[in-house]
Amino acid sequence: MAGNKGRGRAAYTFNIEAVGFSKGEKLPDVVLKPPPLFPDTDYKPVPLKTGEGEEYMLALKQELRETMKRMPYFIETPEERQDIERYSKRYMKVYKEEWIPDWRRLPREMMPRNKCKKAGPKPKKAKDAGKGTSLTNTADVLKKIEELEKRDDGEKSDEENEDKEGSKEKSKEGDDDDDDDAAEQEEYDEEEQEEENDYINSYFEDGDDFGADSDDNMDEATY
Amino acid sequence: MTQAEIKLCSLLLQEHFGEIVEKIGVHLIRTGSQPLRVIAHDTGTSLDQVKKALCVLIQHNLVSYQVHKRGVVEYEAQCSRVLRMLRYPRYIYTTKTLYSDTGELIVEELLLNGKLTMSAVVKKVADRLTETMEDGKTMDYAEVSNTFVRLADTHFVQRCPSVPTTENSDPGPPPPAPTLVINEKDMYLVPKLSLIGKGKRRRSSDEDAAGEPKAKRPKHTTDNKEPIPDDGIYWQANLDRFHQHFRDQAIVSAVANRMDQTSSEIVRTMLRMSEITTSSSAPFTQPLSSNEIFRSLPVGYNISKQVLDQYLTLLADDPLEFVGKSGDSGGGMYVISILTTCHLLSSFLSRFGSRCARIFRLVLQKKHLEQKQVEDFAMIPAKEAKDMLYKMLSENFMSLQEIPKTPDHAPSRTFYLYTVNILSAARMLLHRCYKSIANLIERRQFETKENKRLLEKSQRVEAIIASMQATGAEEAQLQEIEEMITAPERQQLETLKRNVNKLDASEIQVDETIFLLESYIECTMKRQ
Numbered sequence: 001m002a003g004n005k006g007r008g009r010a011a012y013t014f015n016i017e018a019v020g021f022s023k024g025e026k027l028p029d030v031v032l033k034p035p036p037l038f039p040d041t042d043y044k045p046v047p048l049k050t051g052e053g054e055e056y057m058l059a060l061k062q063e064l065r066e067t068m069k070r071m072p073y074f075i076e077t078p079e080e081r082q083d084i085e086r087y088s089k090r091y092m093k094v095y096k097e098e099w100i101p102d103w104r105r106l107p108r109e110m111m112p113r114n115k116c117k118k119a120g121p122k123p124k125k126a127k128d129a130g131k132g133t134s135l136t137n138t139a140d141v142l143k144k145i146e147e148l149e150k151r152d153d154g155e156k157s158d159e160e161n162e163d164k165e166g167s168k169e170k171s172k173e174g175d176d177d178d179d180d181d182a183a184e185q186e187e188y189d190e191e192e193q194e195e196e197n198d199y200i201n202s203y204f205e206d207g208d209d210f211g212a213d214s215d216d217n218m219d220e221a222t223y
Numbered sequence: 224m225t226q227a228e229i230k231l232c233s234l235l236l237q238e239h240f241g242e243i244v245e246k247i248g249v250h251l252i253r254t255g256s257q258p259l260r261v262i263a264h265d266t267g268t269s270l271d272q273v274k275k276a277l278c279v280l281i282q283h284n285l286v287s288y289q290v291h292k293r294g295v296v297e298y299e300a301q302c303s304r305v306l307r308m309l310r311y312p313r314y315i316y317t318t319k320t321l322y323s324d325t326g327e328l329i330v331e332e333l334l335l336n337g338k339l340t341m342s343a344v345v346k347k348v349a350d351r352l353t354e355t356m357e358d359g360k361t362m363d364y365a366e367v368s369n370t371f372v373r374l375a376d377t378h379f380v381q382r383c384p385s386v387p388t389t390e391n392s393d394p395g396p397p398p399p400a401p402t403l404v405i406n407e408k409d410m411y412l413v414p415k416l417s418l419i420g421k422g423k424r425r426r427s428s429d430e431d432a433a434g435e436p437k438a439k440r441p442k443h444t445t446d447n448k449e450p451i452p453d454d455g456i457y458w459q460a461n462l463d464r465f466h467q468h469f470r471d472q473a474i475v476s477a478v479a480n481r482m483d484q485t486s487s488e489i490v491r492t493m494l495r496m497s498e499i500t501t502s503s504s505a506p507f508t509q510p511l512s513s514n515e516i517f518r519s520l521p522v523g524y525n526i527s528k529q530v531l532d533q534y535l536t537l538l539a540d541d542p543l544e545f546v547g548k549s550g551d552s553g554g555g556m557y558v559i560s561i562l563t564t565c566h567l568l569s570s571f572l573s574r575f576g577s578r579c580a581r582i583f584r585l586v587l588q589k590k591h592l593e594q595k596q597v598e599d600f601a602m603i604p605a606k607e608a609k610d611m612l613y614k615m616l617s618e619n620f621m622s623l624q625e626i627p628k629t630p631d632h633a634p635s636r637t638f639y640l641y642t643v644n645i646l647s648a649a650r651m652l653l654h655r656c657y658k659s660i661a662n663l664i665e666r667r668q669f670e671t672k673e674n675k676r677l678l679e680k681s682q683r684v685e686a687i688i689a690s691m692q693a694t695g696a697e698e699a700q701l702q703e704i705e706e707m708i709t710a711p712e713r714q715q716l717e718t719l720k721r722n723v724n725k726l727d728a729s730e731i732q733v734d735e736t737i738f739l740l741e742s743y744i745e746c747t748m749k750r751q
Contacts, residue, residue, distance in 0.1 A: 071335060
């Protein structure tokens, strides 16, 4: 398709007049850079609609945004420890309800694995006595140590203490009347806190979910 | 999913659920269906966090799961459902106009929580309503239940698929994931509950009434000592029904614009009658006889039967075919979508100028036009016309159709006709809308972040003032506190507020456009 490039003179294959340039006129320059980021528009955009409905929806939207942040579905990213523990941070914590999904509707692999089933009733009692004190934590941990033999208990209790103190978003306010659904909730909490360490937790667990779990392909040591 | 959609989804998820959920959600949208382990591996988040995020997403109907062979469960995200989150305020406002505050709160709770049991909804709504009422009055559960039943009857809320109840236990191990089923008939069946009770008012910690149990803190959960009667039956908001309602509204307003109020009322009546009989995506409504229409006209419109017939004939003869005679009535979906799309496109083109809009409408009407003809018909000087045509061409609103005169397709001997392909133009416009909303959200977040310090300061000051007023402080002290925010800072706050409001309002309105475009594209694709 080389065509006749024209001996020294450009000749268009189509009627140049149709495009809008008269013969011999200077063609506009070739654009060598991307278009500007904020081009000038000749015409102003149509103004926004205003009305009672629109205003109500606006207020609703902003309210919804705020509410969403406070719901238990909003999972905050765990912040790294700041260098200085700010005093005001303690008073700006947002109280959040815990939410337990309906496990019957979800695939089995979603459930956090219940390592603490054996330690079930005891941590509940221990926590009720007043959370946030390291005394109960050690008491609680000691109980677990008794039951679970094959673990690195020493590091574990330290980790747990640290986690419990460091986690500001967990339900740490002293609510002593938090008795009813504490069991499942506590287990769930424990799970989250325990998983934050690097230790491989799923050694032999007395046949609990072992082999039937979909996680059994994980690269953990099995003997 | 286009990049623009993915970006918008990511922004929405981040705003509503936080970064972890956003990461997981966007990953699923991008890569399609995946099992749990792969998600955790690819996104680099811990398994536990992935589980939590997926629970949240599934609860809100944004992710669904499927059991594949060998027991692997795969999760898939619904991108379009994520984009619906933009429309929440509109849904809630619509319910408010139809069912007043009670209905509004019901839908709001359902949207905020994804799915809920009826008793949970009723309880929450009653509590919220009680708080807004005057002291001493409480909201009865029965009233809330009634509104709920009405919502279910008109299909605005529907049941979620539930776990099938098996009488005998399975011989083998239970399946890795329940397969949720829903019976068509049961979708709107309200369980027989006798919810007796009244809403509880949440007292502040200062005034702790003696009789009130202390479990009124934000952390209080339902009394799970008693078994929940409708356990396992979850309800969700039926978004399709809302969309149908919006469509009907658009149709009615279009008719009202084109003709007068009465004819729009007639059309509205017709649409309302076929609300439940027609499925939401049918192109035409069921045929309705004029007698039926006459009977169902709202009271107060005492027009005689003859006048009604006249109106119907008028509607039927209208070139835009709102109503078709005998046979099927109501070319609802199809035609109105075209109508609204035209309005949209021309209003968008008003950005390019009214002349562009004129050209556009012209080409639309005549289907194919040569360049010269465009100039003649639109009565616009040649140079300008060419300029605009090429601009629209480059933006892909127009396309060229070649009609060769000679077999060798020589350019100088070929007709080039301009034509408008609405479907592709609509798609392009939709894409632009997504991009613009993403920009709006980002700008809003940027503005808020810039002034974060100032915002926090003003919040603190307000809190101080409020607490001081509660404890009864003097005027002078309050003045002093207020002056903590200097005048230029106040100005800055004002500007910020105005900007954020404007950005939010724009988001809402662009979303309206998106709705129209999406429904048009959807129904056009169906017809093909």
